[in-house]
Structure formats: C-alpha cells, structure tokens
Amino acid sequence: MSRDHVLHKVRTALGRSAGQPPAPLPEARLAVPDMDMETRLSQFASALEALGGVFHRASSPDDARSRVASLTGGRPAVASNAAFLRECGISSLPGVRSGLEDEAELRRLCAAADFGITSAGFGLADTGSLVMFSSGEEARMISLLPPVHIAVFPREKMLTGLDELFTVVPSPAEVTSSMVLITGPSRTADIEQILIRGVHGPGEFHVVVV
Amino acid sequence: MPARVSLFVTCIVDQLFPEVGLAAADVLERIGYTVDFPEKQTCCGQPAFNTGYRDEAREVACHCLEVLAGADYVVVPSGSCASMITHHYDELFARDPARLEAVRRLKPRVWEFSKFLLEVAGVEDVGARYDGVVTFHDSCHGLRELGIKEGPRRLLGRVQGLTLREMDIPEECCGFGGTFSVKFPSISGGMSRTKIESIVKTGADAVVGVDASCLLQLRGALSRDGLPIRALHLAQVLAAH
Amino acid sequence: MEMSTAPHAQFRETLADSGLQDAIYSATGRLMEKRLATIRPDVLPDYQELRERAGALKKLAIENLDYYLEQFESNVEARGGRVVWCRDAGEAAEFLVKLAREKDARLLTKVKSMTTEEIGLNEHLQQHGLEAVESDLGEFIVQLARSRPYHIVAPALNLTRYDVADLFTRTLGVERETVPENQTKIARRVLREKFLAADIGISGANFLVADSGAVVLVTNEGNGRMCTTLPRVHVAVAGIEKLIPRAQDLAVFLKLLGRSATGQPLTVYTSFLAGPRRANEADGPGEFYVLLLDNGRSRLLADREKRQSLYCIRCGACLNHCPVYRKIGGHNYPWVYSGPIGTVISPQFLGIAHDPWLPFASSLCGACAEVCPVKIDLPKLILELRGEVVKAQSREGASRLERLGFRVWSWLMRRPKLYELAGMMGSLVLSGSGDGKWLRGVPFPLSAGPLKAWTSVRDLPPLPSRSFRQMWRTRQAGSR
Numbered sequence: 001m002s003r004d005h006v007l008h009k010v011r012t013a014l015g016r017s018a019g020q021p022p023a024p025l026p027e028a029r030l031a032v033p034d035m036d037m038e039t040r041l042s043q044f045a046s047a048l049e050a051l052g053g054v055f056h057r058a059s060s061p062d063d064a065r066s067r068v069a070s071l072t073g074g075r076p077a078v079a080s081n082a083a084f085l086r087e088c089g090i091s092s093l094p095g096v097r098s099g100l101e102d103e104a105e106l107r108r109l110c111a112a113a114d115f116g117i118t119s120a121g122f123g124l125a126d127t128g129s130l131v132m133f134s135s136g137e138e139a140r141m142i143s144l145l146p147p148v149h150i151a152v153f154p155r156e157k158m159l160t161g162l163d164e165l166f167t168v169v170p171s172p173a174e175v176t177s178s179m180v181l182i183t184g185p186s187r188t189a190d191i192e193q194i195l196i197r198g199v200h201g202p203g204e205f206h207v208v209v210v
Numbered sequence: 211m212p213a214r215v216s217l218f219v220t221c222i223v224d225q226l227f228p229e230v231g232l233a234a235a236d237v238l239e240r241i242g243y244t245v246d247f248p249e250k251q252t253c254c255g256q257p258a259f260n261t262g263y264r265d266e267a268r269e270v271a272c273h274c275l276e277v278l279a280g281a282d283y284v285v286v287p288s289g290s291c292a293s294m295i296t297h298h299y300d301e302l303f304a305r306d307p308a309r310l311e312a313v314r315r316l317k318p319r320v321w322e323f324s325k326f327l328l329e330v331a332g333v334e335d336v337g338a339r340y341d342g343v344v345t346f347h348d349s350c351h352g353l354r355e356l357g358i359k360e361g362p363r364r365l366l367g368r369v370q371g372l373t374l375r376e377m378d379i380p381e382e383c384c385g386f387g388g389t390f391s392v393k394f395p396s397i398s399g400g401m402s403r404t405k406i407e408s409i410v411k412t413g414a415d416a417v418v419g420v421d422a423s424c425l426l427q428l429r430g431a432l433s434r435d436g437l438p439i440r441a442l443h444l445a446q447v448l449a450a451h
Numbered sequence: 452m453e454m455s456t457a458p459h460a461q462f463r464e465t466l467a468d469s470g471l472q473d474a475i476y477s478a479t480g481r482l483m484e485k486r487l488a489t490i491r492p493d494v495l496p497d498y499q500e501l502r503e504r505a506g507a508l509k510k511l512a513i514e515n516l517d518y519y520l521e522q523f524e525s526n527v528e529a530r531g532g533r534v535v536w537c538r539d540a541g542e543a544a545e546f547l548v549k550l551a552r553e554k555d556a557r558l559l560t561k562v563k564s565m566t567t568e569e570i571g572l573n574e575h576l577q578q579h580g581l582e583a584v585e586s587d588l589g590e591f592i593v594q595l596a597r598s599r600p601y602h603i604v605a606p607a608l609n610l611t612r613y614d615v616a617d618l619f620t621r622t623l624g625v626e627r628e629t630v631p632e633n634q635t636k637i638a639r640r641v642l643r644e645k646f647l648a649a650d651i652g653i654s655g656a657n658f659l660v661a662d663s664g665a666v667v668l669v670t671n672e673g674n675g676r677m678c679t680t681l682p683r684v685h686v687a688v689a690g691i692e693k694l695i696p697r698a699q700d701l702a703v704f705l706k707l708l709g710r711s712a713t714g715q716p717l718t719v720y721t722s723f724l725a726g727p728r729r730a731n732e733a734d735g736p737g738e739f740y741v742l743l744l745d746n747g748r749s750r751l752l753a754d755r756e757k758r759q760s761l762y763c764i765r766c767g768a769c770l771n772h773c774p775v776y777r778k779i780g781g782h783n784y785p786w787v788y789s790g791p792i793g794t795v796i797s798p799q800f801l802g803i804a805h806d807p808w809l810p811f812a813s814s815l816c817g818a819c820a821e822v823c824p825v826k827i828d829l830p831k832l833i834l835e836l837r838g839e840v841v842k843a844q845s846r847e848g849a850s851r852l853e854r855l856g857f858r859v860w861s862w863l864m865r866r867p868k869l870y871e872l873a874g875m876m877g878s879l880v881l882s883g884s885g886d887g888k889w890l891r892g893v894p895f896p897l898s899a900g901p902l903k904a905w906t907s908v909r910d911l912p913p914l915p916s917r918s919f920r921q922m923w924r925t926r927q928a929g930s931r
Contacts, residue, residue, distance in 0.1 A: 001536075002536040002537060002538050002542060003536040005536075005538055006520075006536050006537075006538060006691065006743070006745045006749060007517055007520065007521070007536075009745065009749035009750075009752075010516050010517045010520070010691070010745075010749045010752060011517045012749075012753070013749050013750070013752035013753035013758075014514060014515075014516065014517065014752060016515070016517055016518075018517075020517075020518070021518070022511070022515035022518040022519070022696075023511055023514065023515055025508075025511060025696055025697070026504075026507070026508075028697060028699035028700060028702070029500075029501075029504050029700075029702065029703055030699060030702055047716075051719075081733070103733065103734055106733065106734065107647070107681070107734075111643075111647060126716070127716045127717045129717055134728070134732050134733070134734070134735055135731060135732055135733070136731045136732060136733055137733075138733070139733035139734045140676070140680045140733070140734050140735055141680055141681070141734055144673060144676050144677065144680060162701070162702045162705060162706065162717075163702050165702075166698065166699045166701065166702045170698065170699055171662070171663060171698055172663065172665070172698055172723050172725070173526070173530065173660075173663035173664060173665050173698065173723075173725035173726070176725070176729070176732070177530065177724065177725050177726045177727060177728055177729050177732060177735060177739075178679075178680075178722065178723070178724055178725075178728075178732075178735055179722075179723040180676065180720060180721065180722050180723070181717060181720070181721035181723075182719065182720060183715075183716075183717040183718065183719050183720075183721070184719050185719070186671070186672055186673040186719055186720075187671050187672065187719055188588045188589075188635060188671060188672050189605075189671075189713075190587070190588040190589035190592065190605065190606070190607055191588070191592075191607065191610075191612055191615055191631040191634060191635070192474075192478075192611060192612055192631060193477070193478050193481055193605070193608075194631045194632075196631060196632050196635045198635075198639070199588055199635055199638070199639060199671075199672035199673060199674070200586070200639060200642065200643070200646070200672045200673035200674045200676075200677050201672065201673025201676065201677075201719070201720065202673075219919050221864075223919055224874070224918050224919040224920060225874050225877070225914065225918055225919075226912050226914065226915070227912075227915075228915055228917065228918055228919035228921075228922050231919040231922075231923070232919070232922060232923075232926065235923075235926075247920070247923050249867065249920060250867045251867070252863075252864040252865070252867055252870050253864045255864075257860070258857050258860065258861065259834075260815060260834065260837070261811075261837060261841070261853075261857070262810075262811075262834070262837030262838045262839075262840055262841035262842075263841055263854075263857045263861075264838050264841075266857045266858065266860065266861040269861045269864075269865060270860075270861055270864045270865065272865075273864060273865045350814070350815070350816035350817055350818070351815075351817070354816075354817040354818070354820070354821055355817065381818070382774055382818075383774045383814050383816035383818070385774065385814060386814065387813065387814025387815055387816070388814075388815070389811070389901075390811065390812075390813065390814045390815070391814075391904075391905065392453075392901035392902075392904035392905050393453060393454040393457075393808075393811050393812075393904070394453070394454065394457065394459075394462070394775075394811070394812055395453060395904040395905065395907045395908050396459060396462050396463050396466055396907075396908065397462055397466070397775055397778050397779060397812065398814070398908065399907070399908025399909060400466045400778045401774050401775075401778060401814065402908075402909065404476070404774075404777075404778075426912065427909065429889070429910075429912070430889065430905070430909030430910045430911060430912070431908070431909045431910075433888075433889040433909070433910035434889075434891075434908065434909050434910045
C-alpha cells in the first residue's frame with residue numbers, strides 16, 4: 001500500500017519510528033499590537049485603496065444602506081444571508097436578491113448579477129483584507145462570481161492584522177471548511193507584468209464599514 | 211613597537227596584479243603598521259573548492275594554514291579569499307580535529323583589507339588623494355559573507371578629490387565566479403555586460419572594488435569593449451596621494 | 452573549457468535575443484523592487500525574525516514529517532475529506548483518472564501548481580480523454596502555447612502581448628487583440644464557462660496545515676477560488692514537503708510568501724480549505740481529496756544537509772535575484788523548476804548524471820540565499836552537488852583532463868618555489884606587447900584550454916614580468 005510505503009521511506013530517511021512524538025515546537029509567533037479603532041480604520045482604508053479597492057465609512061446602518069443603494073442603483077445584485085445585511089436593510093433594497101437557499105439558483109443568479117453583497121467575518125487593518133468564513137449565512141460564490149463585490153460589516157470586526165486573526169481564531173477549521181482572506185480586487189500581471197484588475201474574481205471591490 | 215601585519219596577497223594578485231599588493235602594503239605602512247609577506251604563501255584553495263575538488267582544495271588549504279599560522283594579523287586584499295578561510299575552512303576540515311583547531315585559532319586574525327583598516331586600525335582617512343569620479347562594485351562574497359557594504363564607501367569618502375557615484379546595480383554579480391567564468395563563458399560574459407552598462411551610466415572613470423577577481427572580469431570585458439574605464443582595487447585608490 | 456555537457460548553443464541563442472533579454476531582466480527586476488518595497492525595515496521591521504522562524508518551522512516540519520503527515524491525514528479524514536498517498540506521478544494520475552470515471556467527469560479546471568507540472572498531470576489526463584484546463588492567466592497562455600512555465604510565479608514571462616495576440620487568434624479563434632486588458636477579458640470569458648461547467652477542480656497547495664487538515668492556496672486572479680468553489684469535487688495535489696505544523700504558523704508564512712514572490716503583503720485571495728463543505732454551508736465542493744505525493748521526496752529527506760531544499764515555498768525570489776536565471780531564463784534549465792532552487796532540486800530528483808553541468812552554472816554570488824524566505828543555504832547546496840558530480844565523474848573516468856589539472860595545481864600550490872617558477876614561465880608566454888594592453892587571444896597551445904573560453908568574451912591581462920613576491924623582495928631590499 002502506498003501509504004505505508006511512503007511513510008516507511010520517510011521514517012527511514014529521518015531515522016524515526018512509528019508513533020514517535022515530534023520535536024517540540026516553539027510557541028506560535030503572534031504579536032497583537034495595541035491599536036485604537038481610528039488607527040485601525042485609517043490603516044485599513046489606505047491599504048485597501050492602495051490596492052484599488054474603495055473604502056466607505058458609514059455613520060449608521062441607514063447610511064450603509066444608502067451607500068450600497070447608490071452603488072447598485074437598482075441593478076441586479078445578490079446579497080448573502082448575513083444577519084447584518086438584513087439589519088442594515090440592504091437585503092431588501094431594489095434589485096437585490098437575498099435569502100436564497102437553493103444552490104443552483106444561487107449560482108445562476110451570481111453568474112448573472114452585477115453586484116455581490118456580503119458581510120465579513122473580520123477586517124484586517126494592516127493589509128486591508130476581509131476574512132470570509134463560509135457558512136449558511138455567507139455563500140462563497142457571492143464574493144466571487146459578480147464583477148463587483150461590496151462588503152458591509154460593523155467596525156467591531158476590525159482586527160489589526162493576521163496575528164490578531166490567528167489569536168482570535170486559532171483554529172479556523174473548527175469554524176468552517178473555507179476561510180478566505182480577500183485583499184483587494186482580483187488582479188493579474190501575467191502579460192508583460194502589466195497590472196490588470198478583474199481577471200476571474202471581482203475587478204471592483206467596495207468595503208463599507210459601519 | 212608598531213603592530214605587525216602579514217599580507218596574504220592571493221594568487222591572482224601575486225601573478226596578475228602585483229600593484230594591488232604593493233598598494234595595500236603602502237597604505238598599511240602609511241598608517242603605522244609593519245608589513246611582512248610570508249613567502250611560502252600561494253593560494254587559499256578556493257578554485258578547487260568551488261569547482262567540487264574538495265580533496266585538492268583541502269591539500270592547498272593545509273599549506274595555507276601552515277604558512278599563516280604564526281601571523282598576528284593576516285590582511286587579505288580580497289573578500290572572497292578572506293571568506294574562504296573564515297567561512298569555508300571549517301567545513302573543509304570538519305573531520306580533521308587538529309586542523310579544525312588551527313582554523314579556529316587563525317580565523318579571528320584574518321581580515322579583509324577594508325575591514326582591517328576600519329575595524330582593527332580604526333582609520334577612515336588614510337591621507338589619500340585621487341582626482342576623479344569612481345563607482346563602487348560590491349563583490350559578492352565580501353558583501354554577503356563578510357557584510358562589507360558601507361566600509362569601503364566610508365574610506366572612499368575620505369579620499370581628497372574623489373567623487374563616488376553609485377551605479378544602479380552595485381550588488382549585482384560581475385559574472386566572474388571562478389571556474390564558472392570559463393565553464394560558461396557566454397553567461398559570464400553576459401553578466402559582465404549588464405554590470406558594465408550600469409558602470410558606464412554613472413560616467414565614472416574608474417570602477418573600484420575589494421576583490422581582484424571581479425576586477426579581472428570587469429577589466430577584461432571593459433577592454434574587450436574598448437571602454438576607457440579603469441578597474442581599480444580599493445587599495446590602489448587609497449595608496450594614491 | 453566550456454562544460455561539454457551543457458547546452459551552450461541554447462544559452463547563446465537566449466543571450467542573443469535582445470527582446471527576450473529585456474523581458475526577463477525587466478520582469479525580474481520589477482519583482483525585485485516590489486519585494487524590497489514590502490520588506491524594508493520601516494515597513495516590516497521583523498522581516499529577518501520572520502525568516503528565521505519560517506526556516507525553523509520548516510526544519511521542524513521536515514525533520515518530523517511522518518508525524519505531521521499522519522496528523523494531517525487524520526484531520527482531513529475527520530472532516531470528511533480523503534487523503535490519497537501517491538508514490539509517484541503515475542499513481543497520482545491513475546487516481547485522478549479513476550475518480551473522473553467514477554464521477555462521470557469530463558472537464559477539469561486547474562489552479563496553477565508546480566507540483567502538477569512536475570508530474571506532467573495534464574498530459575496524463577489528456578491521454579485518458581480528460582480535458583484539464585489551466586485557469587491562471589499565465590498558465591492558460593502556457594497551456595495554449597503547449598509550452599512549460601518560464602518562471603515559478605510568472606509562467607508566461609517570456610511572452611509579449613503580441614505573442615499572446617497571435618496565440619489567442621490561432622487557438623481560440625478570436626480576432627487579433629493586442630491590448631493586455633482586453634486579452635484578459637477574453638481569457639475571463641473563455642474560462643468563466645469552464646469554471647461553471649467543470650466537474651472537478653484540481654489545485655496544488657501552498658501549505659498543508661497538519662493541525663487542521665487544511666490546504667492553503669494563495670492566488671491573485673480568483674481562479675483558485677473558482678476551482679475550489681464551483682466544481683462538485685476538489686482535489687489538491689501536493690508534495691509531502693508542504694506540511695506546516697499549525698494554522699497559527701500561517702501568520703509567519705503568509706507574511707513572507709506574498710512579499711517574497713510578488714511584493715504583496717498578502718496575495719489577493721488566501722484560501723484556507725479544511726475538508727468538503729459542511730452541512731450548514733451554502734456552497735462549496737461536496738468532496739475533498741488531498742493527494743500526498745512522494746515522487747522522490749523521501750529520497751531527498753535521507754540527505755541531512757540537502758534535505759533543506761524541501762523547505763522551499765516556491766516564491767520564486769531566488770529566480771528573480773539570480774544573475775544566471777536573468778540571463779538564460781527558465782527554459783534552459785532541464786526541468787520544470789528553474790533558477791537556483793531548480794539547480795539544487797533537479798539533480799536530486801533526476802539524478803546528478805542527468806545534467807552534470809547544472810550545479811556549475813552558478814557564479815555562487817549568494818543573492819539567492821540572501822532573499823530566500825525560509826533561509827535555504829542554496830550556494831552551500833550547489834557546492835555540495837558540485838562535489839558529488841566530481842566524485843561521480845571520477846568513478847566513471849570522466850573529466851580526466853580537469854582532474855589532472857587540479858592535481859597538478861594542488862601539487863604546485865604546495866611548492867612555492869616551483870609555483871614561482873611556473874609563474875615566470877607563464878609570463879614569458881603571456882607577456883603581451885609591453886604597452887600594457889590586454890590580450891585578445893592567447894597563443895597555441897594555451898588556446899585550447901580555459902584561456903580560450905576566457906578570451907571568447909573578454910580580454911586577458913598580460914602577465915607582469917615580475918610577480919608580487921619578486922617585486923616585494925626588491926622593495927624590502929631597497930628599504931633596508
């Protein structure tokens with residue numbers, strides 16, 4: 001059997017025996033800086049905008065809704081089932097389809113929609129990233145298939161960076177089968193190193209922090 | 211009594227560029243050292259080591275160890291050869307405890323020329339004068355194994371009449387690489403041309419380095435291309451006055 | 452004294468192609484600049500500590516690999532995924548073909564993966580009537596051109612927009628389009644259909660996380676997410692060396708990978724995938740397989756020194772900083788892995804007799820080791836391999852002349868008087884014309900040896916009539 005064959009070869013090469021415990025690991029290297037919310041938000045905004053994303057700061061859930069409404073302008077959009085989007089009234093904006101349960105329908109709508117609207121598990125200030133946890137509330141394809149992605153989340157979700165993420169969520173696999181960090185719009189530089197946005201994923205990326 | 215230093219000039223300087231060795235001796239004497247030249251020295255063994263001939267490299271390294279054993283300080287006008295002794299002899303003699311011990315005793319006394327001036331002699335201004343514009347080439351082993359970066363620039367900065375103009379790729383390899391230069395002449399030659407383009411762009415009339423082997427490569431290519439740019443060892447610039 | 456086994460004619464062809472030379476030099480140069488901008492001490496003060504830690508973690512993972520492999524396996528299976536162990540390329544391909552038959556799958560979409568390039572997976576699948584479409588733009592182009600990646604992270608680095616225009620017209624039947632933005636749109640349109648229709652998504656893995664049973668993928672275009680979200684089945688093909696111990700260690704590795712590869716603090720999409728979709732999840736693949744590939748890696752592990760070449764996270768920084776890669780490009784290397792890391796791993800995978808010249812094609816400048824995010828001592832490994840080639844050739848009686856040369860050299864270097872005499876004789880032959888001019892060529896019989904190679908591209912200094920030691924004697928006599 002290949003399993004035993006490979007493991008046997010590995011053990012022989014390393015001079016180890018089956019069941020032998022590994023050498024101890026150093027403590028994980030995680031340093032969470034002490035950073036106030038204002039700094040987090042401004043770091044996030046400048047990192048996101050350097051990548052070609054657009055940062056929106058909403059003063060209230062209503063403000064978030066009207067910002068999203070002016071972005072979509074009633075054109076076809078799919079919103080995830082995130083409770084926060086409902087609380088903001090975004091799920092019921094004109095042109096927005098939400099509350100979808102059937103996967104085939106979700107796929108069809110996402111492939112045709114102009115906008116995908118999601119919330120986010122966390123934001124990461126230093127890199128301008130979103131952390132998306134796949135769940136019943138957040139389908140993966142909403143942030144992936146439409147040409148424009150709009151993410152709306154409350155400011156309490158803003159973490160300083162990767163180190164804080166892995167401190168707060170030391171084991172993402174316990175939470176979800178898919179954690180995705182999104183850092184700016186989809187891009188490529190594969191032809192003559194020329195930067196082009198929107199290859200397969202969304203080329204336009206808006207983040208609304210409430 | 212002034213301190214005594216022993217020059218290990220390297221085989222390239224001995225056979226091809228004796229003026230570099232003499233310049234190094236002049237500078238050291240000018241700042242107050244007594245310089246000697248252990249006459250039995252030949253080569254550090256690097257050509258064989260870098261070509262995969264470990265046994266031959268070891269034989270020559272043994273000879274080198276014996277020749278330099280009695281020196282207070284060994285000054286080497288080459289980052290690459292100095293680093294051969296201080297960074298690679300350990301590996302070469304890993305299974306020879308007696309010689310490994312000799313290496314451990316010798317290592318702290320072996321200094322590349324510019325590092326010796328700055329870190330042992332503590333001298334930055336050696337009273338040199340050189341009228342002209344120069345650019346500085348960072349030799350790979352000096353830079354990456356011995357951390358020689360700012361030192362030579364500080365020394366050049368104190369030379370009267372000299373203007374240092376940096377090239378855009380000072381840290382890129384000149385393409386010499388020992389036997390690489392003759393095993394892969396087209397690649398080696400191509401690398402030297404990239405470097406030369408960068409040198410030419412500075413408008414300097416000389417390129418300065420701390421390794422005679424890079425200067426051999428660069429000057430060989432400059433000469434072939436008919437470019438009137440000199441390739442000088444740092445010691446030659448510091449000896450001028 | 453050119454190395455007789457090396458493809459010098461090909462090198463010269465690449466060196467003479469000024470367009471290609473510019474493309475390689477400027478693309479790698481830009482990647483170098485971008486990297487530097489993201490690791491400068493003012494933006495990433497702990498860069499060196501991160502490298503230190505990343506190297507240490509990889510060392511621990513590799514030296515206890517059997518443990519982490521089993522831990523990974525049990526975590527994948529606990530979450531409903533399956534681990535398939537593959538001894539070689541054949542077993543991996545065989546499994547995929549069987550799986551495709553079982554699932555009645557025709558179309559497979561792929562995320563860029565050096566490991567699947569290594570095992571020639573696409574060719575295997577094609578032979579069994581399966582269509583495997585590369586979805587990274589660069590890889591898509593390379594696949595259409597029926598070529599192989601030119602660079603670990605920039606596969607189509609050698610092609611211009613005009614090459615791409617011709618290629619798209621010829622293979623996709625579209626109108627000639629030379630604007631990269633529009634070319635990208637064409638690829639988006641073609642591949643979008645494939646993503647939506649694909650039955651199986653195949654990816655590699657940037658990391659396998661032992662404590663989570665997770666596959667980590669980083670991409671910029673979104674193709675990685677497409678291939679691991681839309682098809683019913685996700686298969687990750689990964690070398691066994693990809694293991695890292697803990698999810699939390701990603702905080703170290705992710706900070707280094709994007710910066711080293713493309714100068715991005717994080718690539719656009721970082722996917723942490725742990726098993727098939729769960730009951731409460733809205734979408735994602737229902738089946739999740741990880742193919743753990745040996746293909747020679749366990750043999751590499753046996754070498755205590757050289758096993759560090761398995762720490763590699765395939766960022767490509769060593770290629771960008773290698774002056775040799777920057778001259779000869781990716782296709783003059785004998786295998787899919789090019790640049791310094793290719794120089795080190797190809798001989799270990801293929802055997803040193805396959806391309807005995809390869810370890811010698813380096814000036815040992817050390818730029819690669821300086822930028823390696825996991826601190827692989829590449830020049831040291833290159834030197835080790837040179838020693839192995841020399842030993843092997845000695846056994847086979849090859850390179851006799853070179854060996855004899857070094858025997859004579861060693862003998863002479865230990866006899867200072869004779870060494871001096873030899874130098875004097877040399878200076879008679881290579882004395883030049885006395886005006887200090889350097890020599891264009893050398894007289895017979897020296898014109899057959901290394902000096903011929905030297906003077907093929909450079910001039911040679913005339914040997915001075917007196918060596919340093921002779922001048923020194925005069926100097927000391929005068930000063931007394």
